[in-house]
Each structure stands twice: as structure tokens, then as C-alpha cells.
Amino acid sequence: MSQASKNPSLAQQLEHRFGLRSLEYRHNLSKEELFHEAIANDRGRVSLEGDDNAQKAFPTKLGVNGPLVYYTDPTCTGRPVNDTFGVAWPELDEKVWWKPDFQKFNPEKFEALTARVVEHLNQRGKHLYVKDVYAGADPSYARPYRLVSEYASHSFFCHNMFMHGIEGVSDEDAKRWTMLNVPSFHCDPERDGTVGTRLACLDFKNKVVLVLGRADYCGVVKKSMFTVMNYLLPEMGDMGMHCSANVGPDGDGAILFGLSGTGKTTLSADANRQLIGDDEHAWTGIGVSNLEGGCYAKLIDLNKEDEPVIAAAMSMPGTIIENVPPLPGKEMSECDPQELDLTDKSVTENTRFSYPLEANPNVAEGAKGPHPQTIVLLTADAFGVLPPVSILSTQEVMYHFVSGFTAKLAGTEVGITAPVAAFSACYGAPFMSQHPSVYARLLAEKMEQHQTRCILLNTGWGGGAYGVGKRISIGHTRALLDAALYGKLDNVPTETHPVLGLTMPTECPGVPSEILNPRNTWEDKDAYDVAAKKLVAMFQDNYEKKNFAELGIDPVM
Incomplete structure (x- = not known):
């Protein structure tokens, strides 16, 4: 592994921040390491009739030299809009745009739920994947973003979609946002104040995002932080x-x-x-810059002649194909990614592909412009x-x-x-x-x-x-x-x-x-x-x- 599995400073930070303890943190693993970890360890539901112990991630015929193929819970093949909330702290209430797909969540319920999730993780005692990245290419506004996840696939996706090594960001610890992404924790609506057993909730005051239960669509990892940045940037006049x-x-x-x-x-x-x-x-104040380091393209009915960059990237290592089925009668490990049927909607119409921004042939330096x-x-x-x-x-x-x-x-x-x-x-x-x-x-x-x-x-x-x-x-x-x-x-x-x-x-x-x-x-x-x-x-x-x-x-x- 790229870093010691026991990272004292990281462990101390997470215990101080959340009360997480006695866990093995697999911190900032490479995409190659995460590829193997996802296949070996990511387990959950992939079909309505299935249980919560099915394999979630698979190699193609190309192995580690090609994409990772990941499957979400069948009830979460897109953003869980009815289960997306923000913590309604009184001092933020008028500033936030509350709406049907971003509803208010009770602050006391959120704090109690966070404590319950931490207790759940401490009792499970399993390893967690931690990925430290940045939202934003420009240090004047970039925010450190720490994903703490049960699935290696989410850590892999996070590595693709966000920035790395942004120098010049001041007060990193004070600015850091943390997502706890815990599919194994199922909410109790009566106890927790949720709509159902899953939740995606943003706490703008304490810089925390909770993603719980059957909310394992990769886009939640990306769009939660985009929603955060759309709150923070106007506060800076941006x-x-x-x-x-x-x-x-x-x-x-x-x-x-x-x-x-x-x-x-x-x-x-x-x-x-x-x-x-x-x-x-x-x-x-200095121009336009990307908040991301990757692209998250729709794959359904993709015309490879019209989209040659995406088509070529599908055979690249370090990429993720989401919810595209294997060819009929074949295991995914027998399939060449170029032969996958991109018209197949049997899992979802919202099939997706995550790949690095650099896969595009003509990218502006630093993902910035005037x-x-x-x-x-x-x-x-x-x-x-x-x-x-x-x-x-x-x-x-x-x-x-x-x-x-x-x-x-x-x-x-x-x-x-x-x-x-x-x-x-x-x-x-x-x-x-x-x-x-x-x-x-x-x-x-x-x-x-x-x-x-x-x-x-x-x-x-x-x-x-x-x-x-x-x-x-x-x-x-x-x-x-x-x-x-x-x-x-x-x-x-x-x-x-x-x-x-x-x-x-x-x-x-x-x-x-x-x-x-x-x-x-x-x-x-x-x-x-x-x-x-x-x-x-x-x-x-x-x-x-x-x-x-x-x-x-x-x-x-």
C-alpha cells in the first residue's frame, strides 16, 4: 500500500473530529491499489432480489490496465433526490435555497445521527478508505475534501473526479470538508428523521456530509461537493x-x-x-477555473464516432464504468470494454463513465482560463x-x-x-x-x-x-x-x-x-x-x- 495502513495523524484527526477509533484507514491508495481493493472488498446489493453481500466491482478483460466496472444499488442509479437534505441551522436558514430536492434536516437529529453512524463504524471495526483531494483548481477558493468511505470504488471515483496537490491553500484543516459515506448504515425514519433508510445530508456549518444506506451512486460523491462550493463561492464574491x-x-x-x-x-x-x-x-476575480479533475459522462447510446475521446478513454486504466451490464452470456472479466453494449438500459438509462480530465486531448493548463x-x-x-x-x-x-x-x-x-x-x-x-x-x-x-x-x-x-x-x-x-x-x-x-x-x-x-x-x-x-x-x-x-x-x-x- 502507498502509505502505512495505520496513520497516527490521520487516526487522531478522525477520532478528534468524529470519535472514530480502532479502525484501519487505507489512506490515499493509488488507483491501481484501489482497483484491486474494490474487486476484493466492495460488497452490497446489486439486484432487487439480492442480498447486501454481492460483489459490487469487477474487472474487464483488460484487468487493471482497463476500467473498473461498478454497480450501484438498483434503487440508486441516479442522485437520491427525495433523500437529499441540508442541516437547517437557524443562522443559515434564510440564506439556503430550500426546495423539494434539498429539504431541511433538523440539527439535533443530524448530530444524533452522526454519533450513531460513528458508533456503527466503531462496532463494525472494519477498514475504511480515506481519500484527500481538493474541490477547485485555484488555491484562492479551493477546499480540501476528505472522503471517508466503506467502498474502495468511491475512493477510486473521488481520485478521478477531484484535484490533487493544490499548493497555496491556507488553513487547510479549518477549511476541510469531510464526507462519511457508509452504505452499511440503514437509517430508521422514525428515529432519525429521514424519509427512508438512506440519506445524503450536507452540514454547511460543520463542514460534514453524511451519505448513508442505499445511496451508493458515484455521482453523490461529486455533486454533494458541488452543492457545497455553490454555497461557499458567493460568500467570497465568486x-x-x-x-x-x-x-x-x-x-x-x-x-x-x-x-x-x-x-x-x-x-x-x-x-x-x-x-x-x-x-x-x-x-x-482572476478568471474561470474547473472545480474538478475529471469528467463524468453519460454512456447510454454513446456514438463513438461523435465522442472519440470518451470512446478511447473506455479502454484506459484508472477509469470507472458505472452500471453497464456485461455482454449476454459472459462474465464482465471476459468482456472488452469497447464491445460493451452501450444501448443496454437493463440496469438503468443513466449509465455513466468517470475518467480523468487529462484524457481530453486539448486541456487548458491547470484547468484554468481567463x-x-x-x-x-x-x-x-x-x-x-x-x-x-x-x-x-x-x-x-x-x-x-x-x-x-x-x-x-x-x-x-x-x-x-x-x-x-x-x-x-x-x-x-x-x-x-x-x-x-x-x-x-x-x-x-x-x-x-x-x-x-x-x-x-x-x-x-x-x-x-x-x-x-x-x-x-x-x-x-x-x-x-x-x-x-x-x-x-x-x-x-x-x-x-x-x-x-x-x-x-x-x-x-x-x-x-x-x-x-x-x-x-x-x-x-x-x-x-x-x-x-x-x-x-x-x-x-x-x-x-x-x-x-x-x-x-x-x-x-
Whole structure:
């Protein structure tokens, strides 16, 4: 092992902090060591009819030279949104954005539960894996993050997804956050104040995260700390962002916000620009930097030709494939990772892949970049109403940022699909631990300070809604994005949309002018006007439901 299994200073710290004692801590093992530990030791449930002693982690045909394949509990193949809480300390109550997927947890219950978990671990007397990493690439805001876990797989994932060796972080012990990740502890709702037998709970006051019971989806390890950083960064005048970011050859930075299915990952991967990151970032006084050291990509239906970086990384050592089944009739140890069926949804549609940021061929040095010159709000409007591109004022940026709109395609039982509006504030509502207006104001202030332009880029449909119109071509979308990134939309002629109020360019290099006004692309102009008014009504309804007026957001639609 890379360090002595008995680490006196670590043991003293954990006993002083939590009362943990008489345990063997496997501290900061290498990924190769964790690979073998996970296969040998990680045990839990992997099927509804199974028990809690099944093997959780497996090698592929490539062994330690390929990915680790990990299976979650079948009831936790995604974030446990109904079991995610924050400790409701009175002094923090008004600052935290409480919502259905981030509910209040009683402080006294939390302290009693933490003590019970520690007692449970002390009685079990088994080894624990400890991984020390950092959230954030920049020492001015980075936070030490210590994962104490029963599963080696979670320690492996943590090693992939966070930063290592960030120098210059002051007062590390005082700033350190600790997660106790204990799948073997099942909560008692009546006694513990939980909804069910599992829990993911953040204590912003004491810098503790508890993850208990059947909450073993790897994403909990990542997104819990993202939620923490989105609480801490505004306290420093900085902004946490659920976005991708890159930087051009002339040092011109860009940020792309967007919900799933809008093209955020695809559009941020540009051969002419260096990738800062694909998911979680901070915008501070010195620029944009990644909060992570890895990527956590969806694998379901992955097109390897469209995503060559992810495809190649699937055969790399030090990576994790989550919830992808082996080939029929084969053990996972007989499967080449390149032969796995990525269309197989028998475990879940939310199959995932964790790999290091360096697997990308063109990463910005230190996962950092300058202040952005361009911000892109992505939406995939399946109603076919929004223009392909709109140039936004500061007020419009704040409104559309807190709206976080896209239109998803929801299948029905007979296979018919229809667009469904989806609104997620700040393009990542579940992880925004302060109120949306806090992030919107920070965004507006930073844009004004750094003279950042912003566009709303629609990667959805034109000429009609989904089923009638056509998806805006990736070529036209790329041309619109490039025009925005390189300032070619700054001084073009524009017109104002009569219903939406959006400013639309009337010309753009590489894009037919007739598609820039969406009404022109609809054969039935009256039907378009009706659809546009319906979409505005959806925005207005969301604005009223979320009480954005009370938060100081102007209604621009």
C-alpha cells in the first residue's frame, strides 16, 4: 500500500473530529491499489432480489490496465433526490435555497445521527478508505475534501473526479470538508428523521456530509461537493457554475450553460479551443477555473464516432464504468470494454463513465482560463419557437439564466413523443444552494465588469415543433456559435421578435438569413404566433411560481 495502513495523524484527526477509533484507514491508495481493493472488498446489493453481500466491482478483460466496472444499488442509479437534505441551522436558514430536492434536516437529529453512524463504524471495526483531494483548481477558493468511505470504488471515483496537490491553500484543516459515506448504515425514519433508510445530508456549518444506506451512486460523491462550493463561492464574491468552459487561441474565454440534451458537451469540445472543463466551474476575480479533475459522462447510446475521446478513454486504466451490464452470456472479466453494449438500459438509462480530465486531448493548463468574453445560454427548443440565436441584454441574461429553459422530448406508452417544457434555475437548480437571484446578480456584475457578451443559442427545432419541423443543423449551430465567440455578431443588423421581445441578428456568416427569424421558417405563420404566445405563457408561469419578482429579477417576457 502507498502509505502505512495505520496513520497516527490521520487516526487522531478522525477520532478528534468524529470519535472514530480502532479502525484501519487505507489512506490515499493509488488507483491501481484501489482497483484491486474494490474487486476484493466492495460488497452490497446489486439486484432487487439480492442480498447486501454481492460483489459490487469487477474487472474487464483488460484487468487493471482497463476500467473498473461498478454497480450501484438498483434503487440508486441516479442522485437520491427525495433523500437529499441540508442541516437547517437557524443562522443559515434564510440564506439556503430550500426546495423539494434539498429539504431541511433538523440539527439535533443530524448530530444524533452522526454519533450513531460513528458508533456503527466503531462496532463494525472494519477498514475504511480515506481519500484527500481538493474541490477547485485555484488555491484562492479551493477546499480540501476528505472522503471517508466503506467502498474502495468511491475512493477510486473521488481520485478521478477531484484535484490533487493544490499548493497555496491556507488553513487547510479549518477549511476541510469531510464526507462519511457508509452504505452499511440503514437509517430508521422514525428515529432519525429521514424519509427512508438512506440519506445524503450536507452540514454547511460543520463542514460534514453524511451519505448513508442505499445511496451508493458515484455521482453523490461529486455533486454533494458541488452543492457545497455553490454555497461557499458567493460568500467570497465568486460564482459557482454548472457549465462547460473553454478558451480560444487568442486567450478568449467562453462559458456554455445548458441542461442535458442541449449540446453543451459537444459544442464545448472544439479542436481550435482548449477545454477548461465540461461541468463544474468557478468564476473568481482572476478568471474561470474547473472545480474538478475529471469528467463524468453519460454512456447510454454513446456514438463513438461523435465522442472519440470518451470512446478511447473506455479502454484506459484508472477509469470507472458505472452500471453497464456485461455482454449476454459472459462474465464482465471476459468482456472488452469497447464491445460493451452501450444501448443496454437493463440496469438503468443513466449509465455513466468517470475518467480523468487529462484524457481530453486539448486541456487548458491547470484547468484554468481567463475571464470569459462570451457566455452562451443553450436551449433545445422542441416547440420550434425560439430563434436560432438571440443577443441578450443584461436584464435578459438574468431572466433567462434563472429560468434555465429547455424543452425535453417525453415518450408516451404508445411511442408518441411530445415536447415538454423544463425549467431549471441557473441551469442546475438541484445544486444551487443559495437563491437563484444570488447567482444571477453575480453573473450580471461579472459580465459588466469584464464586458462579456451573451447569446441565447437554440439547438432545437425550426420550421415547426418536433415531429413537424427539423432540428437546426449542427453546422448552422456551430457557425452561429463561432460568430458569437469571435465577435462577428457584435455589430450586425438586428430585429426585435414581436412576441418574445428577443433581439435577433438578421445576418450571420455561414447561416442562411431566412432561418434567423423562426417565424419565417414556419409554413403556417398563424400557428407559429399561437405557439410563440404559448411559450411566453410557460415562461411567465414559471416566473410567477418561482417568485422571481420578489428576488429582483425583471420580467422581460
